[in-house]
Amino acid sequence: VAAFSDHSSLDRLANGNVILHRNPGGGRHQYTLDQLRLYSDFDYALRSDRLSGPGLVVPAGYTEFRDLWAQDTQCRYQFAAYDVETGDVDLVGVHLPPDQLAPRTAQTEPVIAPRAPPQAFVAPTPNERLEARRRTIIDTLMLDQLERGQRIQDEIRARRERR
Numbered sequence: 001v002a003a004f005s006d007h008s009s010l011d012r013l014a015n016g017n018v019i020l021h022r023n024p025g026g027g028r029h030q031y032t033l034d035q036l037r038l039y040s041d042f043d044y045a046l047r048s049d050r051l052s053g054p055g056l057v058v059p060a061g062y063t064e065f066r067d068l069w070a071q072d073t074q075c076r077y078q079f080a081a082y083d084v085e086t087g088d089v090d091l092v093g094v095h096l097p098p099d100q101l102a103p104r105t106a107q108t109e110p111v112i113a114p115r116a117p118p119q120a121f122v123a124p125t126p127n128e129r130l131e132a133r134r135r136t137i138i139d140t141l142m143l144d145q146l147e148r149g150q151r152i153q154d155e156i157r158a159r160r161e162r163r
Contacts, residue, residue: 017032
């Protein structure tokens with residue numbers, strides 16, 4: 001799967017991480033592959049009503065990332081805006097799947113790495129396959145934790161309404 005890079009404020013590093021620029025000529029903000037995948041999953045959960053209502057636990061940095069991303073109004077892919085106080089969700093644009101935003105790689109380079117000559121393809125080792133499996137499990141657990149938080153908030157809200 002090719003990594004998405006058709007965004008006017010986006011630069012992609014060799015290790016897959018993304019830098020978004022604040023327009024015009026503002027700061028640069030770096031996001032790791034794991035952050036990007038979490039933001040994409042959260043966006044999908046909001047769009048599919050898997051998470052809804054006020055008081056959701058929002059992934060750290062999501063709102064700032066979403067605002068930076070929204071600077072490119074020509075980009076068809078956007079992230080849903082969520083209001084913690086009211087629970088309102090503003091669905092803008094089209095969802096960007098995590099595998100396009102932050103493709104998984106067998107080996108991630110450090111952010112600052114000296115240039116090395118290209119290496120011949122080497123089949124993934126059992127440890128690399130285990131690492132990919134571990135990342136999938138972590139992504140699933142994070143989304144499950146968000147859904148659990150939503151259920152708890154819903155239960156608290158229901159109890160308060162019954163009083």
